[in-house]
Amino acid sequence: MAFVPPKESFAGRVFPVTIGSEVQETFGGENTLPFHTFEGEVPHRPLIAYEIQDVPPDDWPETVRMVYDGVSDDPVKWARHCVEELKARAITLRLIGTHPDNKDLSADDAAKTVSEVLGAVKVPFIVLGSNHVEKDSEVLVKAAEAAKGHNCIIGKAQEANYKTIAAAAMASGHKLIAMSELDINLSKQLNILITQMGFEKERLITDPMCSALGYGLEYTYSVMERIRLAALAQNDAVMQPPLVGDVGMYVWKIKETQAPEDALPEWGALEQRGILWEALTATSLMLSGAELLILRHPKAVDAVEGFIDELL
Amino acid sequence: MLIIGEKLSIIAKRVREAMMKRDKGPIQEIARAQHKGGAGMIDANIGPAEDGGEELMEWMVTTIQEAVPLPVCLDTTNYAAVEAGLKVHNNDYGLPMINSTSNDPERFPMLELAARYSCLIIGLTVGKGGLPADEEERSAIAAEIMARAMEYGVPLENLYLDPLVLQISTTQEQALKVIKTIGMFQELNDPPMKTVVGLSNISNGCPRHVRPVLNRYLLALLMYEGLTAAIADPLEVRETVKTIDVLMNRTLYAHSYLEM
Numbered sequence: 001m002a003f004v005p006p007k008e009s010f011a012g013r014v015f016p017v018t019i020g021s022e023v024q025e026t027f028g029g030e031n032t033l034p035f036h037t038f039e040g041e042v043p044h045r046p047l048i049a050y051e052i053q054d055v056p057p058d059d060w061p062e063t064v065r066m067v068y069d070g071v072s073d074d075p076v077k078w079a080r081h082c083v084e085e086l087k088a089r090a091i092t093l094r095l096i097g098t099h100p101d102n103k104d105l106s107a108d109d110a111a112k113t114v115s116e117v118l119g120a121v122k123v124p125f126i127v128l129g130s131n132h133v134e135k136d137s138e139v140l141v142k143a144a145e146a147a148k149g150h151n152c153i154i155g156k157a158q159e160a161n162y163k164t165i166a167a168a169a170m171a172s173g174h175k176l177i178a179m180s181e182l183d184i185n186l187s188k189q190l191n192i193l194i195t196q197m198g199f200e201k202e203r204l205i206t207d208p209m210c211s212a213l214g215y216g217l218e219y220t221y222s223v224m225e226r227i228r229l230a231a232l233a234q235n236d237a238v239m240q241p242p243l244v245g246d247v248g249m250y251v252w253k254i255k256e257t258q259a260p261e262d263a264l265p266e267w268g269a270l271e272q273r274g275i276l277w278e279a280l281t282a283t284s285l286m287l288s289g290a291e292l293l294i295l296r297h298p299k300a301v302d303a304v305e306g307f308i309d310e311l312l
Numbered sequence: 313m314l315i316i317g318e319k320l321s322i323i324a325k326r327v328r329e330a331m332m333k334r335d336k337g338p339i340q341e342i343a344r345a346q347h348k349g350g351a352g353m354i355d356a357n358i359g360p361a362e363d364g365g366e367e368l369m370e371w372m373v374t375t376i377q378e379a380v381p382l383p384v385c386l387d388t389t390n391y392a393a394v395e396a397g398l399k400v401h402n403n404d405y406g407l408p409m410i411n412s413t414s415n416d417p418e419r420f421p422m423l424e425l426a427a428r429y430s431c432l433i434i435g436l437t438v439g440k441g442g443l444p445a446d447e448e449e450r451s452a453i454a455a456e457i458m459a460r461a462m463e464y465g466v467p468l469e470n471l472y473l474d475p476l477v478l479q480i481s482t483t484q485e486q487a488l489k490v491i492k493t494i495g496m497f498q499e500l501n502d503p504p505m506k507t508v509v510g511l512s513n514i515s516n517g518c519p520r521h522v523r524p525v526l527n528r529y530l531l532a533l534l535m536y537e538g539l540t541a542a543i544a545d546p547l548e549v550r551e552t553v554k555t556i557d558v559l560m561n562r563t564l565y566a567h568s569y570l571e572m
Contacts, residue, residue: 188566196571230564238572239564 007039008032010232014291015202015240016044017175020124021151025090027291028242033228034287035311045308046286048293048301049090049126050082051248054105054113055097061258063271064248064297075113076120083121086301092126092294093117094249098139099130107138111146118150126153126294128177128246137164144168153177153292155244156207159190166199177244179207182219184226191238204241205292212250213281220245221288228289245285248296251278279303313553314353314541316385316409317346318512320376321357331358334371340379347380349546350553353409354380356397357387365393373397377405385434385543387411391421398429407431411543412474413460415439415453420460427465434508435461436474437493443476447493450475454497458505472508472541473497480526481517487530494537509534511544528552536560 009032016029027047032040056073057065065072071081075093082088095110097103114127127143129136136156141164144154155177157165162178169176178194180187187208195201208223230239251257257274259267267273278300282293286304295301319342322328330338343354356372358365365388373384383406386397394410401408412434413422419436426433435457437450444450454473461471475493478486490509498504514530515523531542531549535556542549554570557563566572 185565185567188564189568192566192568192572196568226564234563236564238566 005038009040010235012232012235012237012240014228014231014242015204017203017205017242019090019126019151019153019175020122021149023122023124024151025124030291031232033232034289037312042312044291045312046291046293047090048282048295048304049092049124050086050088050298050301051092051094051294051296052078052082052117053097054093054095054110055103059253060296061252061274063257063274064252067298075117079117079121083123086298088123088301090124090126091117091121092128094128094130095139095143096130098135099132100135102130107142110139111142114143114146118147118152124152125150126155126177126292128155131156133158133160137161140165141168144172144174147174148172151175153205155179155205157190157194159186159193162190162194163197166194166197169203170197170199175203175205177205177207178241179209182209182211182216182223184208184223184230187223187227188230188236188238191241195238201238201241205244206239206241207244207246210246210250210281210285212247212254213277213284214256215250215254217281217284221284224285224288224290242291243285243289244292244294245282245290246294247278247282247285248294248300251281252296275299275303279307283307313535313539313557315351315546315549315553316353316355316508316541316543317343317349317351317546318355318357318510318543319346319545320354320372321387322359322361323357331368331372336375336378339372339375343376343379343382346546347382350550351382351546353383353385353406353541355385355387355411355543357411358390358393359388361388361390361393365390366396369393369397370400373400373408377402381405383408385409385411389419391425394422395425395429398425398431401431407470409434409472412436413457415456415460420464423461423464423466426461426470430470432470432472433461433466434472434474436476438476443478446489447475447496450489450493451496451500454500454505458500468501468505469503472506473500474508474510477509477511477513477530479516479518480514487514491530491533491537494534494539498538504538506540507538508541508543509539511542511549524548532556 013031014028018026026044029043071077097105129140153175154169156179178190180190211220227239230236275297282304354376386394409432413419414436437453475490497507515526531552558565
């Protein structure tokens with residue numbers, strides 16, 4: 001008798017999430033483990049969004065900053081460059097300039113940037129605050145209003161500020177990222193709290209908090225894996241929103257992406273090292289369940305897209 | 313864990329009056345409350361219903377299914393009434409269940425109905441000779457019911473074995489025997505046999521404030537043993553079910569797990 005490989009099927013399914021207005025992208029929707037197309041349906045590719053900022057990326061390492069020389073001084077130019085030159089399928093606009101320790105830009109400044117950038121390009125947008133709990137509750141409310149009608153993702157709502165941010169996302173018809181700090185139970189709890197406000201769980205994206213390879217990646221990996229198993233095997237509806245890996249921000253601040261070649265020749269070429277680090281972190285998280293990835297370096301994006309092509 | 317809502321029973325005065333008057337209001341209100349409380353099926357207990365049982369069961373099934381998208385557990389000893397209920401049952405909401413057959417030859421025709429209508433059926437492990445003494449006797453009777461079911465063409469996955477919960481106030485030593493039986497029933501087949509209990513029987517005759525306590529703790533022990541289904545009040549046992557599911561790692565814990 002011929003060998004028949006056993007197949008595992010699940011009762012649960014990840015919610016598909018569609019973002020954008022004129023141009024749309026959908027991710028999630030699978031009823032099987034990541035890339036297990038031989039066991040179930042994977043109707044949508046993971047979505048990679050290029051990260052841009054409201055202020056010039058002075059804190060990014062040279063190897064990734066130079067890629068955007070001449071465009072990163074203006075978020076509109078930067079966004080256009082990503083769409084027109086790099087063929088970005090989606091863009092993440094991080095309003096890092098609003099952070100009190102950065103330029104402390106106002107919520108109105110942020111709203112203006114959001115309007116300008118969203119007016120300039122048509123791909124779907126993810127609009128993120130600066131991860132400052134108090135400031136984000138002001139900034140993201142105005143940013144969500146300014147993005148009304150564009151069907152964006154707003155983020156990130158955390159335990160300390162989710163009420164304001166979820167209400168703003170709900171009022172302006174956006175999707176929402178709910179972020180907790182590497183704790184599976186708190187991740188579920190935050191999703192419950194947000195849905196209890198009347199925010200539909202089908203419009204949520206779960207961020208269990210990213211970490212770079214070598215800096216706790218295995219924690220993110222196993223939390224994501226456990227969330228995905230709860231969604232599929234236990235059919236836990238609260239855990240069925242797609243997962244996001246906010247990769248670039250974590251990768252491009254570690255020493256492996258910055259230490260110069262002359263100081264550490266055995267680590268190899270600096271630029272290539274950073275690209276590989278970002279691509280490997282992203283692919284690892286995709287394998288544990290992430291359907292949405294936020295990346296910085298175009299060559300890392302290309303590598304991850306190529307990886308997806310091979311697996312799907 | 314399947315909770316079969318027990319509240320639509322002819323024993324309750326309000327339900328009995330509504331049944332007699334064919335007043336849909338109270339029946340549907342109770343059915344909706346049980347559905348909201350987490351019932352996956354609604355028990356329709358019309359008693360022996362010797363006169364007009366067929367018409368009454370038909371009315372109960374359609375009345376319940378007009379209000380909630382759930383299957384119905386047809387609870388009567390009246391064969392014709394069960395068949396009448398099966399005929400009008402909307403199987404889009406799930407398979408109906410017959411409550412019940414046993415090892416008493418008078419109840420064998422229920423197996424014939426279960427085979428003909430491809431529905432679920434409860435096998436109560438009692439025979440003609442009275443109540444079973446212990447878990448061994450319950451398992452022996454279960455094995456006979458299983459053999460009979462196969463003879464009639466009822467797939468074993470459609471058979472739910474019921475060890476018969478007895479009153480704590482009269483036969484205290486039986487409670488532990490029932491708990492042990494749940495494990496033994498499962499070993500009678502591979503895949504394991506499904507099991508069901510009439511939970512609140514344990515507290516029959518006990519003071520009102522004690523009843524929910526007894527019901528909940530018994531359910532916890534039975535769930536640990538692997539119970540598949542319970543005829544119970546969903547509003548009374550929902551916290552127990554959610555908590556045991558969390559303790560047994562069947563659902564992911566979150567601080568608000570009771571609210572989900």
